[in-house]
Amino acid sequence: MNAPETLVAGIGSPLGDDRAGWLVIDHLADIPQLTARLRKASSPHQLIDWMTDARTLHIVDACVDIETITRIEIANPQSSNQIDSSLAEIDQLSQCHSTHHLDLRSVIELAHSLGKLPQRVVLWAVPGLYFAADQPLSERCERAIGRCAESLLEEIQ
Amino acid sequence: MTKPATRRIEVGALTRVEGEGALHVDVVGDRVARVNLAIYEPPRFFEALLVGRPLEDVPDVTARICGICPVAYQNTSIFALEQALGIEVTPEIRQLRRLLYCAEWIESHVLHIHLLNIPDFFDSPSGIDLAKRFPDEVNRGLRLKKHGNELLEILGGRAVHPINVTVGGFFRAPSRRQLLGLIDDLTWGLDASIDVARWVAGFEFPDFNQPYEMVALRHPTEYPMNHGRIVSTAGLDIEVQQYEDHFEERQVEHSTALHAVRIPEGRPYFVGPLARINQNLDRLSPTARQLATDVGITWPCFNPYQSIVARAIEVVQAYDEAIQIIKAYQPPEVARIEYEPREGEGMSATEAPRGLIFHRYRTDEQGRITFAKIVPPTSQNQGQIEWDLRELLPDLLKHDDPDIAIRCEKLIRTYDPCISCSTHFLKLDLKRR
Numbered sequence: 001m002n003a004p005e006t007l008v009a010g011i012g013s014p015l016g017d018d019r020a021g022w023l024v025i026d027h028l029a030d031i032p033q034l035t036a037r038l039r040k041a042s043s044p045h046q047l048i049d050w051m052t053d054a055r056t057l058h059i060v061d062a063c064v065d066i067e068t069i070t071r072i073e074i075a076n077p078q079s080s081n082q083i084d085s086s087l088a089e090i091d092q093l094s095q096c097h098s099t100h101h102l103d104l105r106s107v108i109e110l111a112h113s114l115g116k117l118p119q120r121v122v123l124w125a126v127p128g129l130y131f132a133a134d135q136p137l138s139e140r141c142e143r144a145i146g147r148c149a150e151s152l153l154e155e156i157q
Numbered sequence: 158m159t160k161p162a163t164r165r166i167e168v169g170a171l172t173r174v175e176g177e178g179a180l181h182v183d184v185v186g187d188r189v190a191r192v193n194l195a196i197y198e199p200p201r202f203f204e205a206l207l208v209g210r211p212l213e214d215v216p217d218v219t220a221r222i223c224g225i226c227p228v229a230y231q232n233t234s235i236f237a238l239e240q241a242l243g244i245e246v247t248p249e250i251r252q253l254r255r256l257l258y259c260a261e262w263i264e265s266h267v268l269h270i271h272l273l274n275i276p277d278f279f280d281s282p283s284g285i286d287l288a289k290r291f292p293d294e295v296n297r298g299l300r301l302k303k304h305g306n307e308l309l310e311i312l313g314g315r316a317v318h319p320i321n322v323t324v325g326g327f328f329r330a331p332s333r334r335q336l337l338g339l340i341d342d343l344t345w346g347l348d349a350s351i352d353v354a355r356w357v358a359g360f361e362f363p364d365f366n367q368p369y370e371m372v373a374l375r376h377p378t379e380y381p382m383n384h385g386r387i388v389s390t391a392g393l394d395i396e397v398q399q400y401e402d403h404f405e406e407r408q409v410e411h412s413t414a415l416h417a418v419r420i421p422e423g424r425p426y427f428v429g430p431l432a433r434i435n436q437n438l439d440r441l442s443p444t445a446r447q448l449a450t451d452v453g454i455t456w457p458c459f460n461p462y463q464s465i466v467a468r469a470i471e472v473v474q475a476y477d478e479a480i481q482i483i484k485a486y487q488p489p490e491v492a493r494i495e496y497e498p499r500e501g502e503g504m505s506a507t508e509a510p511r512g513l514i515f516h517r518y519r520t521d522e523q524g525r526i527t528f529a530k531i532v533p534p535t536s537q538n539q540g541q542i543e544w545d546l547r548e549l550l551p552d553l554l555k556h557d558d559p560d561i562a563i564r565c566e567k568l569i570r571t572y573d574p575c576i577s578c579s580t581h582f583l584k585l586d587l588k589r590r
Contacts, residue, residue, distance in 0.1 A: 043317070049303060102272075106285060113288035114296055 006036040006156050007054035007118075009047055011061040011104065016135035017128030020062035020145050023137075024126070027149035036156045044107040051111060056120040058152060061104060062128035062141065063093050069148050074108070074121040083112050086121075093125050122155070124148050164554075164589005168562045178574075180565055181411070182550060183588040189550045191588075192543050193411040194569070204529040212238050212324060212498065212524045219516075219531070220318045223575055225268070227318045228261035228309070229509030230531070232383060233516040238324050240503030241520050242496045249489035250326040251383075256336075256482045257312045257322070258382040258507075259475040263346075264305025264316075265510035266430070266468045266475075269573045270357065271298030274465050277567045278360040294356065297349055301472070304339070304346045308479065311335050326493035336483045343483070347476040351448060354469035358452035362462040365568075367548060369459050369541065370419065371432035374508055380440040380474055381433060383507045388436050389426065390457060397506045400515050406532060417537040425540030428512025429572060430467035431458060442481075445474040461545065461571040468510075468573070498524025509534050511573050535574045542569055554589075 008028060010021030022040045029038055036058075039050055044061075051057050063070070070093060074086040090105045102110065104123075111117045126148050129138040137145075164184040183191040203222055207215055219234040220227035232254060239246065246254075271294070272284030281287045288295040306316040311331050313319020321328050372393070374385035387403075388394045395403060406415035407423075419426050434441070435457035438449060449456065449470050454463060504517035512534030519528035549568055553561045 042315075048299060109285045110288055110295075113285050114292050114299075 005054065006056045006058070007039065007050060008036050008058040008060065008152065008156065009039045009041050009050060011041045011044055011047075011059065013042060015133055016130035017062050017126075017138055017141040018131045019137070020126040020128055020141055020148075021060040023145045024060045024124070024149045024152065027145065028153065031153060034153075034157070043102075044104040045102045047107055048111055048114075048116060051118055052116050054118045056122070056156075057118040058122045058124060058156070059104070060124045060126060060148060060152070062131070063125035064128055064131070066093065066125055066127045068127060069144050069151070070125040070127075071151075072123040072125070074117070074123075083109070083117075090123065124152065164558075166558045166561050166565075166588070168566060180546070180562070180569070181588075182546070182561075182565070184550070184554060185589075187551070187554060189547055189554075192546045192550065194539055194543050194546070196412040196414040196539070204531055207518075207526045207529040210526055212242075212518075212520055212526060215518070215526065215529075216322055216324065217318075217320070222531070222533070224317050225265050225575060226261055226509045226511065228257050228313070228322075229507055229514050230533075231319065231322055232257065233505050233507045233509075233514050234518065234531075235322065235324050236383065236505035236507065237503040237516045237518050238520070240505065241501035241518060242324070242499060242503070242524075243501070244325055244494050244496050246326055246494055247489055247491065249330075249487070250492070250494070252482050252486070253312065253327060253330065253489070254322075255379075255382055256308070256479055257319070259479040259482070260305050260308035260312060262305075262382075262471055262475040262510050263479075264302050264309065266472045267298050267302040267305065267350075267353075269510075270353065270465060270468055270472075271295055271302075273573070274468075274570055275357065277570060278357075278465075294353075297353070301346050301349060301353070304342050304476075307342070308339060311339070323493060325496055326489075326491070328493065330488045330492040333486055333488060336486055340480065340483060343476055343480050347444070347473065347480060350469065350472040350476050351444070354448055354452060354466065354473055357469050358454065358466045360465070362460060364460070365462060365545075365549065366459045367461070367545065369427040369432075370424070371427045371435050371457070371459075372513055372537075373428065373432040373436050374506060374513065375436055376440065378440070380437055380442070380445075380478070381508050385506075387506060387513070390432075390435060397504060397515070400504070400506060401517075404515075404532070404537075406536065412539065414536050414539060415532075416540045417532055418540055425544045426537065427461075427541045428534050428537050429464060430471050430510075430512075431461065431464045432512065433508060434458075434467045434470060441470070441474055442477040444477050445470050448473055461568065464571045464573070498522065502528075511535060511575055512537060533575070535572075538572050538574065542572055542574070 010025035012019045012021035025038045072089045126144045128141050166182040168180040178196045181193040215234045216231045220231040222230045276287045309316045314321035370389050370391040372389045374381035375388040376385035405420045406417045409416050438456050500522045502519045506515045515532040517530040521527050
């Protein structure tokens with residue numbers, strides 16, 4: 001069986017708006033006859049194992065300090081210049097680097113170093129406000145999740 | 158009279174370690190006046206958090222101490238509480254727990270070897286840079302790490318912070334089919350891990366042998382993971398119950414983590430893979446023992462830079478043992494031993510990937526925690542790391558400050574410190590006067 005051309009991976013956790021990545025996947029899972037493969041990740045490093053099977057990878061993750069959905073496309077990941085400018089864009093989105101696991105930027109950089117990045121990678125950053133245990137989804141995030149799922153669907157169908 | 162020149166070297170934030178820390182060094186003339194490994198992560202007060210909670214909460218809370226080695230924290234607390242409650246688990250449950258430790262050793266050791274430590278031997282600034290130079294080796298490492306995570310998922314319910322383990326055993330025992338499904342991968346992993354050990358053993362190691370007292374568990378028949386007596390290369394041989402008669406945690410002004418020392422002398426000591434192999438070479442599996450002989454290291458080994466080889470041999474040990482356990486596995490009839498809460502006290506020491514870990518708890522008649530003490534491996538190694546740096550630094554002073562900082566960080570990383578665990582990254586601040 002051929003590997004699906006498109007993989008959509010939502011990164012998240014049960015904490016407040018951090019579940020945005022998973023909820024976008026839930027929206028897409030309800031679409032009949034969707035050919036894209038859908039995965040939920042709790043940590044970015046899981047993407048390394050999944051991305052080798054895809055030609056296009058969409059990554060959805062919640063992000064603080066942004067007002068609207070931000071889309072970053074790495075159109076030609078084999079090019080060093082392209083990857084550098086894309087990583088710089090990701091850096092602008094988040095300065096949060098973990099020491100206990102590989103953050104999303106490091107995972108993309110590592111996958112690039114290993115020649116594992118799909119031909120096209122698109123990062124969808126969904127604006128989030130609350131990321132603590134027991135916090136509900138913020139209204140802004142909830143609206144953005146629906147819009148992100150719609151925009152993604154337009155791209156992958 | 159001319160005042161000696163002052164030099165201060167600072168590593169503001171240590172890199173490629175788990176957690177956040179800094180290094181401050183003061184040099185007066187050619188004398189190293191001060192070496193402080195400053196852990197500035199805020200204290201996390203896990204012990205205080207546990208007091209007053211039902212004992213059933215403890216494994217879930219202690220697992221949160223570390224995202225890399227939750228199994229060791231979780232299980233050490235479970236073993237201590239089982240002692241307090243007088244619970245004896247079945248041999249089948251015990252084997253499953255050992256398998257859980259194998260899984261954690263594989264994922265933790267492989268991560269440290271490939272992404273944190275090997276870059277030092279190639280003057281590579283990061284694991285990502287190393288991946289450009291050695292893609293096949295890094296890919297192999299990632300595949301090995303994945304095996305550890307998969308095994309953890311099957312046994313613990315998820316790869317990080319397992320939820321399937323509890324006081325008395327497991328909420329649900331895995332099926333034989335689930336575990337046998339990993340055998341092909343684990344068999345590949347055993348061969349691959351032997352190749353990793355041979356590769357790292359061929360690196361060039363700085364000559365830095367020191368008169369360490371190395372402390373580890375030793376079991377009558379097993380390679381030490383979750384049980385044993387506490388032994389040292391200085392002749393210590395005690396029951397776990399005597400731990401606090403020989404070791405003490407002390408507060409130091411420059412760090413939010415406690416420093417554990419040997420008492421009464423107050424001297425530092427060394428825990429971790431090198432300490433384990435040095436005292437348990439005869440407990441390694443035949444494959445791992447043969448490898449330890451073949452790699453050309455004379456055991457016992459007192460060069461911390463060669464910890465990477467010990468770590469790699471332990472990965473082989475973990476694969477070898479995991480395969481044996483899985484092949485013989487039959488799901489236990491009872492996955493969890495029932496118990497009644499009672500007033501009691503229990504303690505346990507096990508071997509986390511980074512070294513010996515000690516827990517002690519007291520419970521009341523309702524099964525609530527009235528006292529908790531947790532001594533992580535990194536708080537035991539911190540004093541030894543500072544002592545090492547004081548030994549290393551005089552030979553480094555001819556170098557410029559950034560170069561000294563890099564060399565200090567390399568030595569610190571050999572310990573695979575987990576700073577977040579011990580508070581409960583490095584910044585070098587070197588002052589030359």
